[in-house]
Amino acid sequence: MRALRASGEGTKRMLRAPGLILTIWAVNLIIAAPLGLVLLESIHAFTKSSAYHQKLLEGFDTGWYEEFSSSLSGPIESFSPGQVGIGAWLDNLDRWWDGEVFLEQPALLATAAAFVLVWLFLLGGVLEGLREGAPRPRLSTVLADGAGRFPVFLRLALLTGVGYYFVFRLARWLFPKIHIATADLTVERDVLLYNLAGAALVVALVVAVRMVADYAKIAIVVERRSSAFIAAMRGVRFVVANPVRVAGIAGLYGAVMLGLFLVYAQLAPGAAESTRFAILAAVAVSQFFLVAKLALRVAFLGSEMAFFEVSS
C-alpha cells in the first residue's frame, strides 16, 4: 500500500469519528482550563482597576508585562507575549527540543502528563474504531475498549519512554560535540547546517521510536496482544520490514503538519483583536487549529492501521 493511498484511507477512517476527536480536544481543554483560569484571575486582579486594562484590550504593553510577569509564580510564570499565534507552537517545539520543559515547569509537565494518560486511555478505543470496517465508534465502546487496553498501553509507553530517553541522551551528547566541532567556523550558515544534520538524526530517531510505538499499539489492537514487550518487538519487526513505506507515511504526515503550521502562521490571531467578537473569533481560530492537529494525528494512526492491516 502506497503512502498516499494509506493516508487517503486513514483520513476516511478518521472522519468516521469526528465526535471522538472533539471529545479528546474537549478533555485536553478541560485539563488545561484550570491553569488558564488561574492566569485569567491573575491578569484581571492585576489590571482591572488600572489604565492598563484598556491597553491590554487594544493590544499589549511591554511595560505592563515587565511588572505583571515579575509578580507571577508557578506555571503561569511561563506566560509571555511570545506565545501569540504561531509563537505558541514554535515555543513548545523549542522547549521540547532543548529539554527546558523538563526543568522549568513541573506543574505544566504534570498537567501534560495527565492528558497523556487520558490519551492512552482513549487510544485503545480510537484504534479499534480505525480498523477496517469498524462501525462508527461510540463513546461507551471507546471507553470500554480503552479501559481494556490501558494497562498494556501504559507499559508500552514506559518502554517507549526508555527509547526516547536514549535518544535524549544521544542528543545531549551529540550537540556539545557539534558545538566543539564547529567552534572555529565563522559562518553561521555552516554552523546551522551541522546543527541541522544533528537535528535530522535526532528527529529521525524520535520518529523511529514513535513508529515502533505506533505499530506496537496497532499490533496490540489488531493481533490482540497483551504483552507490551512482545508488541514492541512486533513494532520493531514491522518497521524494519517496511522501512520505506513506514517512512513514506510518516513523511507525508510530516509534510501535511508543516502545511498546517504554515497556514496557521498566516491565520493565527495576533494581539490586536479588541472587540468581544474579535476576541472570541481569535479563540475559535486557535482552538480550531488544535482540533485540526488532533484530527491529523488520528488520521495518521488510521493510515498506519490501514497499512498494517494490508501488510501483515
Add this chain to the structure above:
Amino acid sequence: MTAAVDFVKARALCRIRPLRMNRSRLIAGLCAAANVLVWLSAAETGHASGTDIRSPRNANYTISVSLDPESKLLEGRQVILWRNIQAEPTQELRFHLYWNAWRNNESTWLREDRYRGRSDRGDEIRGEDWSFCEVDSIRLLGTEGGETDLMPSFRYVAPDDGNENDRTVFTVDLPAPVAPGASVEVELAWRAKVPRTFARTGFRGDYFFLAHWFPKLAVFERGAWTANQFHSATEFYSDYGVYDVEMTVPEGWVLGATGKEVERRRQDDGTVTHRYQQEDVHAFTWTTSPDYVEFQQRFEEPGLPPVDIRLLMQPEHLGQTERHFVATKAALRLYGKWFGAYPYGHVTVIDPAYGSGAGGMEYPTLFTAGTRLFNPFGGGRPEGVTIHEMGHQFWYGVVGNNEFDHAWIDEGLNSFSDARVLDETYDQWFWTERYFAPPGIERRRGFLPLLFREISKTREIDGNGFGRYRAMAVTDVQTRPTWQYHPQTASGISYSRSAIWLHTLERYLGWPTLQKILSTFYERWSFRHPTAEDFFATASETAGRDLDWFFDEVVRTAKTFDYAIDSVSSDEIAPRGYFESDGELELLAGEDPEGDDSDAKSYRSEVVVRRLGSGVFPVDVRLEFADGTRLEREWDGLYRWKRFSEEGPSKLVSATVDPERVLLLDVNYANNSKLVEPGDLWPAFKWAAKWLVWVQDLMHTMAYFA
C-alpha cells in the same frame, strides 16, 4: 621637556635589538616609531601638524606587532612616551595587562565571572583557549641615548582585591621621579597569546578581534596611579594620546583598526604590514580575517563635518550592509546635532564573525555591531547595537570617563541616547523571539527569528531597559565605584537605571534643557576624564537650577520609586443631619430635594495617593470625570500619602498619579491609576486564552510522543 624628543634620539630607537621577532620587520617598525615621535613632538610644539591637538596627548604609543594565526601568538614591541600632566611627581609606572585576565581560572576576572553566575568557564576552557600577555623586557630610554633596565623592579600588584594570582596590573620603579610636566619614554617587548573570545576579544578560526591587547599605561591622577585590575563587569580607562601602530598579518587578510591606514608593506615571507595612525584616542583596537568584505560610504550632513565610514562585513551578511550604514549615519547625525560633532572624520564599523563573541563593543574610531544570518528588519538588531556602539564614540571615545569607577557615565548616557536615536529613526520595533539554539546555548541566540508585528516595543520600556532596571533598581548605590557593584547587577544599573533616570530628567526638565546639559557636558569634557560629580555640576549649572536633590534621590542613594493611587471614590453629595437654611436649622435626610432634576447632582470625589517607595519626586495627580473633564493636581510627594477631595457635577471615573509618566523610575506603574468602576474580564480573557492555547499545545506535543 614637554614631549621634546629630538630626531636623533628617535632614530636611536632603530638600533634596539628585537627579542624574537623578524628583525628587519621590527627595525622598520621602530623607525616608523621614530618618525611618529618626531611628528608628535612637532605637533606638540605647534609646528606644521595640520591636525588640531584636541587632547593632552600624554600617553603616546608606537607599536609594532605581528600575528601568527597558527600559534595564535602576538609578538610586540612598543615605545611609550608618557608625560606627567598632574601637579604631583611619580617614581613608578603602572600598566594594565588585560589579557592576563584569562591566563588561568584564579584571575580576578574569572573568579568574578563565576560569582556572577555565568557558566563556570574555568572548566570549559580548553588549553588553546587561555591567553596571556608576558612582558619580556621593559627599559627606560634616557635622553642621552642610554637605557635603564626596569625589569628588576617589575612586579604584579592587585590593588583592588589583593588576589595574588591576578596578573592584570604590573608596576615598575623609575630611577628618578617624573616631575610635573616632564616626560619619560619606555620601551617594552612582549608576547601575548590570543584567547578564544573572552570579553569580546579573541579568535574564532581565522577570525581575530584584538582589543586591549598590549601593555597599557594606567592613569596617573591626583598624585596616584588609578590602575584597577581587570574585572568581569567593568571596562577600561586610559589617557589620551597618539597611536602609531604597525600590524603584520598574512597577505590577503583584510585588516581594520583604530585610525587610518597610512602605509602598507609586503614582506617576502608572505606577510603584509599595515601601519595605522590615530591621534587623540585612548585605546587602539584591530581585527583581521581573510573573509571581510569592505564597503565605504561618506556621512554628510549640513552643519556637521563629513565622516568616512568603512564597513567590514561578513560575506553571509551582505544583504544587511545598508542597514549598518543607515544606523551608523543616524547616530552620527543625531548625536552630532544633539551633543556635538564627531571629531575624527572617519570610523570603522565591524560586522564580527558568527560566534566570535566580538559583537557590540566600542573602541576609538572603531566598533563592532553584530547581526545574524536570519535577521528580519524590525527586530532591533543590528540597528540598535550599531547606534549604541557608534554612540560610544561620543560617550566613551570623546568623553573619556573612568569605566572602572563610573561605567554609568558612558553606558548610561549612551543607552539613553541610543534609545532616543532608535526611536527617532525607525518607525517600529517589535517583540522578537528566536528559536532553536543548539542545546546548551542561550535561547535568545537561536537560529530562527520570529517577529511579533502586533507587539510593539517602546523607547521608554524596551529601549531604556525598564525590565533590567526594575529587577536591579536598588541593589547598589549608583555612585559606588562600578567595579565594586554586585557583579550580577552592574550592567542593569550602569545601563538601564541611568537611561531611565536620564529619561525621567528629560520629561521633568524638557528635552531642550536636557539636551543643553548633555551638549555642555560633551563640549566641556571632550578628551578629558569627567567624574560623576562633574556631570552633576554641569547639569545643575546648565539647567539653571539646583538638581542636587534629584541626584541625591536617584544616583547617590539606592531608593525605590513607587507612587500609587490607594483608593478612589465618588459619591453623590447627600446632606443628612442639621444644616442651616435661611438662618434656621433644617434636618435633612440625605434625599434629593423634591423637584430637583438630576443635572443638579453634585459629587464628592476622593482620591488617596501614596508614596510606597523611599524615593521622593514631585508628581501630578489627574482626576478624570464622567463628563470628560480633567483636573490636574500637584503633589510634592514628601509625606507618605495625600488625599485629594473634589466636588463637582460629574462623577469621578479614574485617578492617575504621574499621568504623563514623567517619573519613569516608578517601578510599578500598574498601581499608578485606579478606575472607580473596575474594568471587565475581557482583556484578561483575551490574554489568558492565548496562553491557554500554548498550554494545550504543550500537552498535544507531549501526547505526540505517547
